Amino acid sequence: MNWKIILRTIGILLLIEGGFIFTCLPFSYYYGGDDARALIISGVITLLSGFSLLALFKSSKAADVGKKEGYFIVASTWMIMSLFGGLPYMIHGSIPSLADAFFEAMSGFTTTGASILTDVEALPKGLLFWRAMTHWIGGMGIIVFTIAILPIFGFGGMQLFAAESPGPTKDKLQPRIKETARLLWGIYVFMTFLETILLMLGGMNLWESLCLTFSTVATGGFGTRNTSIGDFSPFIQYVITIFMILAGTHFSLHYFMIRGKFKLVWRNQEFRFYLFLILISTLVIWTALGVLSETGIESSFRLALFQVVSILTTTGFATADYLLWPPFTWFLLFLLMFIGGMAGSTAGSVKVVRVLLFLKVFRQQIRKSIHPNMIRNIMFNDQPVQQTILGGALTMILLYLITFAGGTLALIITNVPFLDAAGSAAACLGNVGPGLGAEGPVGNYAHLTALSKWILSILMYMGRLELFSVLILFAPSFWKK
Amino acid sequence: MNWKIILRTIGILLLIEGGFIFTCLPFSYYYGGDDARALIISGVITLLSGFSLLALFKSSKAADVGKKEGYFIVASTWMIMSLFGGLPYMIHGSIPSLADAFFEAMSGFTTTGASILTDVEALPKGLLFWRAMTHWIGGMGIIVFTIAILPIFGFGGMQLFAAESPGPTKDKLQPRIKETARLLWGIYVFMTFLETILLMLGGMNLWESLCLTFSTVATGGFGTRNTSIGDFSPFIQYVITIFMILAGTHFSLHYFMIRGKFKLVWRNQEFRFYLFLILISTLVIWTALGVLSETGIESSFRLALFQVVSILTTTGFATADYLLWPPFTWFLLFLLMFIGGMAGSTAGSVKVVRVLLFLKVFRQQIRKSIHPNMIRNIMFNDQPVQQTILGGALTMILLYLITFAGGTLALIITNVPFLDAAGSAAACLGNVGPGLGAEGPVGNYAHLTALSKWILSILMYMGRLELFSVLILFAPSFWKK
Numbered sequence: 001m002n003w004k005i006i007l008r009t010i011g012i013l014l015l016i017e018g019g020f021i022f023t024c025l026p027f028s029y030y031y032g033g034d035d036a037r038a039l040i041i042s043g044v045i046t047l048l049s050g051f052s053l054l055a056l057f058k059s060s061k062a063a064d065v066g067k068k069e070g071y072f073i074v075a076s077t078w079m080i081m082s083l084f085g086g087l088p089y090m091i092h093g094s095i096p097s098l099a100d101a102f103f104e105a106m107s108g109f110t111t112t113g114a115s116i117l118t119d120v121e122a123l124p125k126g127l128l129f130w131r132a133m134t135h136w137i138g139g140m141g142i143i144v145f146t147i148a149i150l151p152i153f154g155f156g157g158m159q160l161f162a163a164e165s166p167g168p169t170k171d172k173l174q175p176r177i178k179e180t181a182r183l184l185w186g187i188y189v190f191m192t193f194l195e196t197i198l199l200m201l202g203g204m205n206l207w208e209s210l211c212l213t214f215s216t217v218a219t220g221g222f223g224t225r226n227t228s229i230g231d232f233s234p235f236i237q238y239v240i241t242i243f244m245i246l247a248g249t250h251f252s253l254h255y256f257m258i259r260g261k262f263k264l265v266w267r268n269q270e271f272r273f274y275l276f277l278i279l280i281s282t283l284v285i286w287t288a289l290g291v292l293s294e295t296g297i298e299s300s301f302r303l304a305l306f307q308v309v310s311i312l313t314t315t316g317f318a319t320a321d322y323l324l325w326p327p328f329t330w331f332l333l334f335l336l337m338f339i340g341g342m343a344g345s346t347a348g349s350v351k352v353v354r355v356l357l358f359l360k361v362f363r364q365q366i367r368k369s370i371h372p373n374m375i376r377n378i379m380f381n382d383q384p385v386q387q388t389i390l391g392g393a394l395t396m397i398l399l400y401l402i403t404f405a406g407g408t409l410a411l412i413i414t415n416v417p418f419l420d421a422a423g424s425a426a427a428c429l430g431n432v433g434p435g436l437g438a439e440g441p442v443g444n445y446a447h448l449t450a451l452s453k454w455i456l457s458i459l460m461y462m463g464r465l466e467l468f469s470v471l472i473l474f475a476p477s478f479w480k481k
Numbered sequence: 482m483n484w485k486i487i488l489r490t491i492g493i494l495l496l497i498e499g500g501f502i503f504t505c506l507p508f509s510y511y512y513g514g515d516d517a518r519a520l521i522i523s524g525v526i527t528l529l530s531g532f533s534l535l536a537l538f539k540s541s542k543a544a545d546v547g548k549k550e551g552y553f554i555v556a557s558t559w560m561i562m563s564l565f566g567g568l569p570y571m572i573h574g575s576i577p578s579l580a581d582a583f584f585e586a587m588s589g590f591t592t593t594g595a596s597i598l599t600d601v602e603a604l605p606k607g608l609l610f611w612r613a614m615t616h617w618i619g620g621m622g623i624i625v626f627t628i629a630i631l632p633i634f635g636f637g638g639m640q641l642f643a644a645e646s647p648g649p650t651k652d653k654l655q656p657r658i659k660e661t662a663r664l665l666w667g668i669y670v671f672m673t674f675l676e677t678i679l680l681m682l683g684g685m686n687l688w689e690s691l692c693l694t695f696s697t698v699a700t701g702g703f704g705t706r707n708t709s710i711g712d713f714s715p716f717i718q719y720v721i722t723i724f725m726i727l728a729g730t731h732f733s734l735h736y737f738m739i740r741g742k743f744k745l746v747w748r749n750q751e752f753r754f755y756l757f758l759i760l761i762s763t764l765v766i767w768t769a770l771g772v773l774s775e776t777g778i779e780s781s782f783r784l785a786l787f788q789v790v791s792i793l794t795t796t797g798f799a800t801a802d803y804l805l806w807p808p809f810t811w812f813l814l815f816l817l818m819f820i821g822g823m824a825g826s827t828a829g830s831v832k833v834v835r836v837l838l839f840l841k842v843f844r845q846q847i848r849k850s851i852h853p854n855m856i857r858n859i860m861f862n863d864q865p866v867q868q869t870i871l872g873g874a875l876t877m878i879l880l881y882l883i884t885f886a887g888g889t890l891a892l893i894i895t896n897v898p899f900l901d902a903a904g905s906a907a908a909c910l911g912n913v914g915p916g917l918g919a920e921g922p923v924g925n926y927a928h929l930t931a932l933s934k935w936i937l938s939i940l941m942y943m944g945r946l947e948l949f950s951v952l953i954l955f956a957p958s959f960w961k962k
Contacts, residue, residue, distance in 0.1 A: 068851075328894040335886055361876050366956045369949065370549075387868055394875040395842050401882055405816055413809045418900055468850065475847045 002069050004057045009073050010080055011053030017081055018047035020133055021088065027207050028126025035124040038092035046084045068478065074145060075473055078461055081137070082106040088130050094123055099450035106457045108134025110464035111142065111346055113221020113316040113433030114424075116446045116453065120226050125207055131222050132211035139218025139346040140188060142464065143251055144181045146344055187254045191217050195243045202236040216243045219346045221316030221433035228318040228441065229306070237302060237319055241309050245278065248313030248341025269381055270353040274312075274342050277352065281308045281336060285329050307333060313341045314348040316433025318441035330436065334423065337430045338401070348431025348463050350400050354393040356380075361390055399467050404429055407459045414452045424448075428456040429463040483550050485538045490554050491561055492534030498562055499528035501614055502569065508688050509607025516605040519573035527565045549959065555626060556954055559942055562618070563587040569611050575604055580931035580938075587938045589615025591945035592623065592827055594702020594797040594914030595905075597927045597934065601707050606688055612703050613692035620699025620827040621669060623945065624732055625662045627825055668735045672698050676724045683717040697724045700827045702797030702914035709799040709922065710787070718783060718800055722790050726759065729794030729822025750862055751834040755793075755823050758833065762789045762817060766810050788814060794822045795829040797914025799922035811917065815904065818911045819882070829912025829944050831881050835874040837861075842871055880948050885910055888940045895933045905929075909937040910944040 021043035028036040085108060086101030095101045100116045107114045108131060117123065123131070192213050199209035211224050225231055229240060246254070253271060256264045265271060286304040290297065303320050310317045311333045322330045340349025360378045368374055377384035407425035412418060423436025424445070434441040445453065462470050472478055502524035509517040566589060567582030576582045581597045588595045589612060598604065604612070673694050680690035692705050706712055710721060727735070734752060737745045746752060767785040771778065784801050791798045792814045803811045821830025841859045849855055858865035888906035893899060904917025905926070915922040926934065943951050953959055 327896075327899065328890060331890055331893050331899070335890070358876070358879055361872060362880060365873060365876055366949070366953055367958060369953055370956065370958050387872075390872065391842060391868075391875070392846060394872070394879060395839070395846055397879060398839055398875060399843060409809060409812055409816070412812050415808075418808065418812070468847070472847055472850055475851065477848060477851050 001072065002066065006069055006073055006076070007053050007057045010076065011050045011057070013077055013081065014046050014050030014053065014084060017084055017137070018043050018045075018050060020137060021046060021130065024088075024126045024129045024133065027129045028124065031125040031207070033124025033126050035088070035092050035126040038088050039126055039130065041091050042084070042087035045087060049084070071469060071472055071478075074469055075465060077141065078106070078109055078138075078464060081109050081141075082457075082461075085109060085130075085134050088127055092124075092127060094127060097450065099453045100446075103445065103453045103457050104131070105134060106460050107428075107433070108220065108222065109138035109141070110431050110460040111135050111138045111218040111220040111314075111348065112428060112431040112460045112464075113215065114428055114435075114439070114456065114460070115222065115433075115444050116448075118444055118446045120223060128224055129207065129211060132214040132220070132224075135218040135220030135222055136192070136214035138464075139214075139220070139247075140185060142346055143184050143188060143344070146466075183255065184251050187251055187258070188217060191243065191246060191254070195239065198239045199236060202233060202239060204232075204236065212240065213243075215317070216240055216315065217247045217346065219244065219247045219313045219315045219341065219348070219431075221310075223317065230319045234298075234302060237306055240317065241302075241306050244309045244313045244315050244317070247315070248274070248309075248345050248347040250342040250344035252344060253342075267381065270342050270356055273356050274352045277336070277339065278305075278308055278312060281312070281332060284332065285325075288326050288329050308336065311432060312336045312339060313345075314430050314432045316427070318434060321440065321442045323436065323440045323442075334426060334436060337426045337432050338404075340430060349429075350397050354397055357385065357390055357393040358397060360385075361394065396467065399471075400429070400463075403459070403462060403467060407455065410455045411452055414449055414455065416448065416452055424452075424456055425459060428459040431460060431463050482553065483547070487550055487554055487557070488534050488538045491557060492531045492538070494558055494562065495527050495531030495534065495565060498565055498618070499524050499526075499531060501618060502527060502611065505569075505607045505610045505614065508610045509605065512606040512688070514605025514607050516569070516573050516607040519569050520607055520611065522572050523565070523568035526568060530565070552950060552953055552959075555950055556946060558622065559587070559590055559619075559945060562590050563938075563942075566590060566611075566615050569608055573605070573608060575608060578931065580934045581927075584926065584934045584938050585612070586615060587941050588909075588914070589613075589701065589703065590619035590622070591912050591941040592616050592619045592699040592701040592795075592829065593909060593912040593941045593945075594696065595909055595916075595920070595937065595941070596703065596914075596925050597929075599925055599927045601704060609705055610688065610692060613695040613701070613705075616699040616701030616703055617673070617695035619945075620695075620701070620728075621666060623827055624665050624669065624825070627947075664736065665732050668732055668739070669698060672724065672727060672735070676720065679720045680717060683714060683720060685713075685717065693721065694724075696798070697721055697796065698728045698827065700725065700728045700794045700796040700822065700829070700912075702791075704798065711800045715779075715783060718787055721798065722783075722787050725790045725794045725796045725798070728796070729755070729790075729826050729828040731823040731825035733825060734823075748862065751823050751837055754837050755833045758817070758820065759786075759789055759793060762793070762813060765813065766806075769807055769810050789817065792913060793817045793820060794826075795911050795913045797908070799915060802921065802923045804917065804921045804923075815907060815917060818907045818913050819885075821911060830910075831878050835878055838866065838871055838874040839878060841866075842875065877948065880952075881910070881944075884940070884943060884948060888936065891936045892933055895930055895936065897929065897933055905933075905937055906940060909940040912941060912944050 021039055024039050025036060028039055082102055082105040085105035086095070086098070089095035089101045089104060090098070095104055095116070103116055113135070120128070195213040195216060196209045199212060200206065204212070208224050214220070215222050223229065229237060249271065253265050253268060282301070282305045285308060286301050289295065289300040289304055295303070306317070306319045307322050314337070322333055338350055339355050340351050341347025343351040343353045357378070357380065360380070364376070364378055378390060379385065404425055407429055408421045411421035411425055416424065417437065420435070420437035420439055424439045427433055427435035427439065434443070437443070438447065439445050445456065448456070502520055505520050506517060509520055563583055563586040566586035567576070567579070570576035570582045570585060571579070576585055576597070584597055594616070601609070676694040676697060677690045680693060681687065685693070689705050695701070696703050704710065710718060730752065734746050734749060763782070763786045766789060767782050770776065770781040770785055776784070787798070787800045788803050795818070803814055819831055820836055821832050822828025824832040824834045838861065841861070845857070845859055859871060860866065885906050888910055889902045892902035892906055897905065898918065901916070901918035901920055905920045908914055908916035908920065915924070918924070919928060920926050926937065929937070
């Protein structure tokens with residue numbers, strides 16, 4: 001293992017993080033909050049740590065970055081970013097404990113959106129901007145990680161990406177990290193720009209528009225108000241809904257869309273299944289709400305659509321307390337937590353493509369048991385899917401469910417009630433945010449013990465890195481020469 | 482589809498069922514219960530139905546039984562047996578409603594052991610004997626289904642069986658249905674005989690010994706007393722524990738054991754993993770009980786072991802109300818419900834072998850991501866496992882979990898509380914019996930609505946037939962020429 005290159009890379013990442021912390025200062029000064037000092041100190045500490053690492057470990061050649069170094073860098077990035085990312089909260093004193101600050105920062109960088117804050121509005125504007133910014137940085141990171149880095153490792157992401165890119169090879173995104181990253185970030189920044197403008201057209205100020213946009217495009221979920229998105233106008237709620245759907249879409253589809261290749265987008269099976277899931281779940285919940293309440297057709301449609309999209313894309317915004325709805329509707333939302341958005345988006349959880357591949361495997365097994373001599377490949381976007389990709393998808397889903405069960409067990413051991421434990425484990429592992437019970441859409445994670453919070457932080461982390469990238473570090477063969 | 486042969490086969494099965502109903506009469510007369518009339522009427526109705534079918538549909542050649550007919554016969558057997566099996570309860574009047582009687586009979590034939598009876602001891606002895614007998618018949622059926630019939634269909638069972646049979650080909654059980662069935666039933670009857678004798682040596686009378694033995698060897702769980710096994714002596718509890726472990730063991734291992742091939746038994750990886758699961762779970766729960774209670778070392782060991790074995794083998798007997806234990810212990814037991822005993826035993830649920838195969842696939846994927854050029858087959862009992870077997874195992878586990886989630890959702894819609902819904906769905910789908918909440922080890926399913934009971938009956942049925950055998954009937958291609 002080439003530790004020098006690892007520590008240098010972490011140094012560079014800390015410089016970037018430190019730089020981002022300073023971008024929160026204008027809002028701190030404009031709104032006259034008491035958080036400028038905390039932001040400056042945190043920024044300086046982060047920058048200095050970055051410089052020290054670069055100064056201490058002089059350049060090795062970039063060619064030395066092997067596979068193992070790559071894994072290690074990815075796995076440590078989210079940890080170290082979260083440690084430093086919690087500094088502004090701790091130094092300012094609004095989140096004094098390490099467990100809480102780390103939870104909030106990890107929840108930010110993993111684009112989860114689970115919060116230990118009981119009163120969001122009490123925080124100064126600069127800190128809230130940093131909080132939303134952690135989502136945005138995390139979203140950037142995860143797109144590059146899943147689309148640009150994982151394929152080079154030839155692990156998980158690559159196959160998924162290959163399976164998803166429809167059409168001839170020349171339409172595929174350039175596989176080189178830098179070029180791909182620049183392209184993806186371009187799309188990401190453009191989406192951010194567009195949503196901010198639309199929210200401002202809806203009457204929102206620049207600060208709040210940016211905060212909510214950061215949360216949306218990263219499918220994060222941190223809000224600026226205690227009522228999440230519930231207070232805003234229908235126009236703003238629809239804008240956020242549409243951008244949540246876009247953020248949960250594979251970013252190569254945005255690329256195709258920009259290049260005018262709508263046919264490729266529409267022919268993408270994962271995309272269609274993703275839209276189908278949104279549609280059918282919304283219809284079911286809309287019906288349940290429509291029959292049972294007096295809120296009016298448009299209003300109950302908006303409530304149903306917003307909550308379905310928010311949970312399925314693993315954003316976690318809320319415009320209603322779904323726990324007050326008929327039990328089967330929130331259980332349905334709970335099940336959607338285990339699907340998530342499309343692969344190659346900022347969404348967390350299992351991803352639509354894996355669920356779809358499972359359904360295809362299942363259908364084939366039924367067919368094969370009726371016609372044993374049938375030889376037919378499983379097709380995805382008109383291309384045959386390799387056995388290893390199918391095996392990888394099924395294994396990941398199972399591993400995900402086992403991690404969910406293990407996380408629930410760990411939380412129960414730390415005295416979290418069953419329903420809350422299951423809800424929190426699913427919401428954090430899936431990077432959704434709000435769970436069931438006391439940690440639901442109008443609740444928060446403040447009341448849990450430090451140990452429970454550490455467990456949930458680890459679940460967010462494991463979920464965000466698609467499990468394998470974390471678990472691989474625990475394999476003995478990883479550490480052998 | 483050759484309907485004649487299907488209806489003839491069902492006719493024969495009804496004759497067998499009718500015959501079995503009459504074996505309960507001696508106990509009815511001996512104990513002077515008021516159930517003789519109900520048993521005789523039920524027996525006659527069942528026999529007459531069987532004769533009518535045979536008379537109406539004159540013999541086709543046996544060669545006409547194709548694959549589709551086979552699937553259909555298997556799938557309809559449990560349904561029809563349960564319909565007629567509920568007659569004694571309904572005619573006697575102790576279980577007047579159809580939903581309840583069908584639930585109790587389905588719970589019997591699927592060897593689940595979930596009951597809608599609030600006071601077991603109030604039933605006359607003859608009816609209780611029939612109740613235990615349904616377990617025993619169901620256990621016989623399932624062994625033949627998984628070991629003898631499924632392999633001939635070349636579906637699921639075959640591969641699993643091949644994967645489990647260690648050693649050279651000549652050690653494999655004869656694949657022909659009749660011969661295999663005779664051999665397996667010999668083992669089954671021998672086990673029944675042995676446990677009955679041992680229970681009688683423990684001071685139990687013949688009737689109760691037979692009832693509890695039927696429940697044990699079928700991993701059923703219907704008891705004779707309201708306290709299940711809690712009232713009996715430690716000797717009897719240990720005997721039942723050992724026979725539950727034996728009943729949860731692949732029956733070909735019993736065959737090897739009888740032939741003195743202990744090495745083959747010990748080298749079987751599924752068997753060792755099965756014992757490991759029992760050991761580790763018992764140790765964890767024993768520790769938790771030992772630290773927290775004053776029951777004494779042996780007593781808390783016995784409690785932990787009994788409950789672990791009862792749940793893991795999907796029997797469902799109880800010597801304690803585990804819901805009063807620390808929450809993590811019953812959540813651990815809840816997780817064991819999703820594993821079950823060994824394949825080729827009378828146990829339900831996912832089966833140990835599939836969990837083990839999943840762990841092997843997972844380990845290989847981790848290794849492959851570190852050494853991408855590694856080519857190594859996944860081995861099971863020193864033999865390489867085919868990709869289709871691995872795919873089948875993973876698909877079945879996932880399908881099982883999805884069915885569990887769907888069943889829970891359906892129960893929640895019928896107003897069952899979340900915890901109860903999850904517990905009941907897991908307990909019935911896994912053919913375990915007692916769940917969580919009001920349907921726990923000291924509770925029962927009596928208070929549920931008829932609709933909830935029908936849902937749970939279907940879950941028992943689907944779980945018992947390993948899902949595929951039921952779902953295949955819903956595939957459009959199954960019904961095409």
